[in-house]
Amino acid sequence: MTKAECHKLVLDIISDIAPDEDLSNVKPDVRLRDQLQLDSMDFLDIVMELRKRHGIEVPEADYMKLANLDSCAEYLIPKFAAQGK
Amino acid sequence: MNTRSHYDVAIIGAGMSGLAAGIRLAHFGRRVCVFERHNAPGGLNGFYSIAGRKFDVGLHAMTNFVRPGVKGTPLGKLLRQLRIDRDEFALCEQKQSRIAFGPRGETALCFTNDFAVLESEVAAKFPAQIDGFRRLVAAVKACDDVALDATPVSARSEVRRYVTDPLLEAMLFAPLMYYGSAQEHDMEFGQFAIMFKALFLEGFARPFDGVRVVLRVLLEKYRQAGGERRMKCGVRQIVAEQGRASRLVLDDGGEITTDHVISSIGSVETERLLGDGARLLPTAVTPGRLSYVETITILDRAPAALGWGDDTIVFFNDSERFAYERPAEQVDLRSGVICLPNNFAFDGGRQLPEGIFRCTCLANYDGWAHLPEETYRADKLRWYDAIQGSARRFMPPMAAPEELARATVATDMFTPRTITRFTGHLQGAIYGAPTKIRDGRTALSNLYLCGTDQGFLGIVGAMLSGISMANFHILQKSAGGPA
Numbered sequence: 001m002t003k004a005e006c007h008k009l010v011l012d013i014i015s016d017i018a019p020d021e022d023l024s025n026v027k028p029d030v031r032l033r034d035q036l037q038l039d040s041m042d043f044l045d046i047v048m049e050l051r052k053r054h055g056i057e058v059p060e061a062d063y064m065k066l067a068n069l070d071s072c073a074e075y076l077i078p079k080f081a082a083q084g085k
Numbered sequence: 086m087n088t089r090s091h092y093d094v095a096i097i098g099a100g101m102s103g104l105a106a107g108i109r110l111a112h113f114g115r116r117v118c119v120f121e122r123h124n125a126p127g128g129l130n131g132f133y134s135i136a137g138r139k140f141d142v143g144l145h146a147m148t149n150f151v152r153p154g155v156k157g158t159p160l161g162k163l164l165r166q167l168r169i170d171r172d173e174f175a176l177c178e179q180k181q182s183r184i185a186f187g188p189r190g191e192t193a194l195c196f197t198n199d200f201a202v203l204e205s206e207v208a209a210k211f212p213a214q215i216d217g218f219r220r221l222v223a224a225v226k227a228c229d230d231v232a233l234d235a236t237p238v239s240a241r242s243e244v245r246r247y248v249t250d251p252l253l254e255a256m257l258f259a260p261l262m263y264y265g266s267a268q269e270h271d272m273e274f275g276q277f278a279i280m281f282k283a284l285f286l287e288g289f290a291r292p293f294d295g296v297r298v299v300l301r302v303l304l305e306k307y308r309q310a311g312g313e314r315r316m317k318c319g320v321r322q323i324v325a326e327q328g329r330a331s332r333l334v335l336d337d338g339g340e341i342t343t344d345h346v347i348s349s350i351g352s353v354e355t356e357r358l359l360g361d362g363a364r365l366l367p368t369a370v371t372p373g374r375l376s377y378v379e380t381i382t383i384l385d386r387a388p389a390a391l392g393w394g395d396d397t398i399v400f401f402n403d404s405e406r407f408a409y410e411r412p413a414e415q416v417d418l419r420s421g422v423i424c425l426p427n428n429f430a431f432d433g434g435r436q437l438p439e440g441i442f443r444c445t446c447l448a449n450y451d452g453w454a455h456l457p458e459e460t461y462r463a464d465k466l467r468w469y470d471a472i473q474g475s476a477r478r479f480m481p482p483m484a485a486p487e488e489l490a491r492a493t494v495a496t497d498m499f500t501p502r503t504i505t506r507f508t509g510h511l512q513g514a515i516y517g518a519p520t521k522i523r524d525g526r527t528a529l530s531n532l533y534l535c536g537t538d539q540g541f542l543g544i545v546g547a548m549l550s551g552i553s554m555a556n557f558h559i560l561q562k563s564a565g566g567p568a
């Protein structure tokens with residue numbers, strides 16, 4: 001999985017959780033919370049959708065690693081690789 | 086026919102909160118079943134048909150309305166959490182509402198979904214109070230009202246720090262109490278803040294076809310997510326073993342086992358299912374004392390055609406003091422709420438096919454509950470006229486007063502007895518018990534409350550209650566998240 005593919009995968013989840021957010025200009029190196037109106041309920045849903053759709057477990061201690069798109073990619077790509085993706 | 090014998094989660098009651106909890110849980114893969122004693126979903130926010138006409142049970146207006154693009158409010162949260170597109174509810178905004186106090190409503194505050202209207206009304210009618218009112222609004226906005234562990238504070242004492250005119254205080258409390266207080270005389274300040282935001286800072290709206298639009302959307306989401314429901318199949322007993330709810334005995338005699346139980350039917354009502362005098366909570370739970378009657382009058386024309394103007398909701402009280410308490414008589418005619426569902430701004434100028442005039446007053450459950458059928462019917466007729474007469478004092482007079490009777494094509498009325506019969510809420514207490522269990526926890530480690538007695542009220546509140554309890558007790562724990 002490439003970084004761009006991982007960004008898209010996360011944005012796809014966010015667009016389903018928060019369809020009222022404009023995701024066309026999300027900067028990959030800026031905290032998602034600083035560009036979008038996402039609260040703790042929304043972040044919990046990102047974690048749960050990752051598990052539901054992709055079988056990826058994100059323990060609570062790692063929630064910070066989902067802060068922005070780049071950190072998401074850095075954290076998730078090895079997890080997908082471990083699944084052979 | 087659903088005949089599974091074990092579920093991850095069993096939900097008692099197919100009202101707004103139970104269905105919302107069910108959608109969350111089913112969406113994230115839990116095997117979940119909703120058990121509903123009645124043959125129709127909706128609970129306190131259902132609908133029924135008489136002679137081909139559909140009547141909403143609870144809905145005057147959906148509170149918490151905000152326009153598209155306004156984020157971080159309860160409506161936006163629930164749409165996101167349930168993956169509902171706001172177009173699916175197709176909400177239409179109120180035109181204007183009014184709080185009318187005095188024998189003929191001489192002192193009135195109008196409000197709309199634009200908060201500036203209420204603010205300017207307060208400034209005009211209570212000029213000495215406007216600064217205090219603005220500080221009250223700031224305090225309401227700063228209140229973390231959805232905290233699950235907030236310390237209860239009296240709203241009366243908190244509001245009096247800002248508003249010193251008893252008439253303005255009563256006028257602000259009346260709508261908030263009528264639309265969601267289970268407590269007589271006072272409210273908890275967090276509850277006051279929730280309601281103040283829901284009614285005044287946010288606003289009123291409704292789908293063209295009323296509450297059934299909301300229910301249809303919820304049922305469809307729940308079904309798509311794989312949730313099961315059993316209708317006309319309530320829960321007769323919750324069997325507790327080793328501090329856990331281990332089994333449910335159903336009305337049909339069947340039994341199921343479950344990992345978690347979420348009960349939306351109320352705290353006292355849930356405690357009764359435990360049997361043998363078992364306690365649901367460390368402290369005794371008591372049913373609410375507040376109940377209502379409502380008259381519904383179907384008209385052959387829109388209420389505006391009777392000269393009644395554009396008001397959507399009118400909260401009235403005929404004196405300066407406002408008594409929010411169980412009346413000594415069967416009905417308290419001094420105050421009430423008038424709802425004219427025709428006066429929402431429906432898209433494209435659509436009009437409801439008939440005129441509707443609803444009127445709600447406080448009522449005494451005991452005065453209605455045990456009457457012989459004949460007396461009950463006679464009392465309904467008598468009070469119907471009295472309630473309508475009381476409410477008309479606060480509407481513009483008609484050129485010919487008998488015009489209302491001429492325009493009437495059908496009537497209905499529900500009483501505290503009807504409420505208990507169809508919703509199972511003891512004492513006809515629509516808003517449940519006066520003590521709310523914000524975190525939903527009970528003496529049994531896997532039994533949680535949602536809905537009315539968890540304490541987020543109104544249609545939007547009810548759905549958020551189900552969502553929060555499903556998240557907090559079940560989804561977050563298994564996600565390893567903060568619990």
